[in-house]
Amino acid sequence: MSSSIVSGTKNLWRKSLRLKESPINSSSSTEIGTKHPFEPVTLAILGCGQRGKAYATYALQSPESCKVVAIAEPRPQTRKLFAEKHKVDSTLVFQSWKDLHAASAETISTIGKRLADAVVITLQDHLHVEAALAFAEQGYHVLCEKPMATSLDDCIRIEEAISKAGVIFGMGHVMRYSPYSQEITKIVRSGILGKLINIVQVEPVGHYHFAHSYVRGNWAKEKSSSFSLMTKSCHDIDIICHWFGASAPKKVSSFGSLQHFRPSGKPVEAGDTDRCLDCPAEHDCPYSAKRIYLDRVSRGGTGWPVSPLVDGIPDIENVTAALKTGPYGKCVYESDNDVCDNQVVNLEFENGETASFTMVAFTSAICDRQLRMHFTHGEIIGDMTKFTVTDFRKPKTTAYVPRNEGGGHGGGDAGLVRTFVEAVRTGNQSVLGTDVGEVLKSHLTVFAAETSRREGKVVDCVLFEKQAREHLKEAEAQMVELH
Numbered sequence: 001m002s003s004s005i006v007s008g009t010k011n012l013w014r015k016s017l018r019l020k021e022s023p024i025n026s027s028s029s030t031e032i033g034t035k036h037p038f039e040p041v042t043l044a045i046l047g048c049g050q051r052g053k054a055y056a057t058y059a060l061q062s063p064e065s066c067k068v069v070a071i072a073e074p075r076p077q078t079r080k081l082f083a084e085k086h087k088v089d090s091t092l093v094f095q096s097w098k099d100l101h102a103a104s105a106e107t108i109s110t111i112g113k114r115l116a117d118a119v120v121i122t123l124q125d126h127l128h129v130e131a132a133l134a135f136a137e138q139g140y141h142v143l144c145e146k147p148m149a150t151s152l153d154d155c156i157r158i159e160e161a162i163s164k165a166g167v168i169f170g171m172g173h174v175m176r177y178s179p180y181s182q183e184i185t186k187i188v189r190s191g192i193l194g195k196l197i198n199i200v201q202v203e204p205v206g207h208y209h210f211a212h213s214y215v216r217g218n219w220a221k222e223k224s225s226s227f228s229l230m231t232k233s234c235h236d237i238d239i240i241c242h243w244f245g246a247s248a249p250k251k252v253s254s255f256g257s258l259q260h261f262r263p264s265g266k267p268v269e270a271g272d273t274d275r276c277l278d279c280p281a282e283h284d285c286p287y288s289a290k291r292i293y294l295d296r297v298s299r300g301g302t303g304w305p306v307s308p309l310v311d312g313i314p315d316i317e318n319v320t321a322a323l324k325t326g327p328y329g330k331c332v333y334e335s336d337n338d339v340c341d342n343q344v345v346n347l348e349f350e351n352g353e354t355a356s357f358t359m360v361a362f363t364s365a366i367c368d369r370q371l372r373m374h375f376t377h378g379e380i381i382g383d384m385t386k387f388t389v390t391d392f393r394k395p396k397t398t399a400y401v402p403r404n405e406g407g408g409h410g411g412g413d414a415g416l417v418r419t420f421v422e423a424v425r426t427g428n429q430s431v432l433g434t435d436v437g438e439v440l441k442s443h444l445t446v447f448a449a450e451t452s453r454r455e456g457k458v459v460d461c462v463l464f465e466k467q468a469r470e471h472l473k474e475a476e477a478q479m480v481e482l483h
Helices: 003-018 050-061 076-086 097-111 125-137 152-165 179-190 207-215 228-243 289-298 316-325 408-426 436-455 461-482
Strands: 041-046 066-072 118-121 141-144 169-171 196-204 249-257 342-349 354-360 370-375 378-382 387-391 396-400
Touching: 041 050, 041 097, 041 408, 050 066, 050 076, 050 118, 050 408, 066 076, 066 097, 097 125, 118 125, 118 408, 125 141, 125 152, 141 408, 152 436, 152 461, 169 408, 169 436, 179 228, 179 370, 179 378, 179 387, 179 408, 196 228, 207 228, 207 289, 228 249, 228 342, 228 354, 228 436, 249 436, 249 461, 289 316, 342 436, 436 461
Parallel strands: 041 066, 041 118, 118 141, 141 169, 196 354
Antiparallel strands: 196 370, 249 342, 342 354, 370 378, 378 387, 387 396
16 A cells, blocks of 8 residues: 555544544444445445446435445546545545555454445456455455456355355346346246246347457456456346246356457458558458547547546547557457357256357347247247237237336446445345345356356256365365465
């Protein structure tokens, strides 16, 4: 921690001993419990990028429900703008989550208070596990962006740590919390269409979205993040499992590969250029960085996908500089990505139900899932904004257009944070409709699917979980022996 941060933290807890309105005194004590109904839940945001901003928006929309009181973010301009927007006290603005954690440890030991009621972990994927374990141990409730972690062992570690700490745990499976998905869930649970037999879901990632995030962006390489089925579609597998309820996945198979975004896909006209701004074929390329980023900025677009390119507010000059030197200006056929650009997953559940899921990059639709649900007495067909319900016995088809609350994922982002805040306020995990054990189960299914794809075999989900837990125990035993 820098000397200025240490000094600020010490001043903070000294003030909190004598000033009732200190940011720390607004948070709960080290004992886990419910909040006063008129007291907003306090949040510490770890990572102020796109997902951190999306989740924190709810605090601006509903300040009576929750408040961002602490942040951690390494980029100076992004950190400054986020702190100003949420009016975060300067003594609770940190350069890294570890600085925030250290300050929290100091205030807990000194005055018996945490910095906030809950942490929102929107760090890079590989940092989720360390942060989740550290803050759960301090008694913070945890909302973690997907995926839970990038390795199977680490997912199990988080489950064990959360269960031991007894804190509320929310997962960034935002699809569960949109009005669209919740309306469908009500119909599924009502049983009015009979037993749910089969689900078919397609995740059309979007050609330029995939290029942005999974070829040029932070999720392009498995080593630094994870495989694309996990980083992009773990919440698709989660909601499929959720809709089948108590019937757990029994077997899984999967197929997929990196088909297009590699040197063999590069147009001949592009020659040996490796950057879009220098490419003679740029004007005909669907993945042109000039079209995706600079043209947007010139029309006044400063949100996603432009905003991740720079620290702070993007403009023509800064975005141009980023495209000349950074990964977002590199040719998609000359990038160092290695994750699948298409994958299918087939699932069989305990009671004989089946599901198929497809994730594919090459679409004009951007994440507008196509859904078909087949019941013994009817079907549901949807597209993330509206759906129809057909009852075979009538026969009758009814159209539904659930309200779109705005924001990301058709209101799913706000719905998740709102539900998490209520769970923290009441001290009731069941408000979220899931728990850390169920979150682990759906992640295990994703890991099992990827194992099937790599090894070319059908994977037994029950045996897979058993072996995963045994592997972790063996690894931990070896670590004990080494020390």
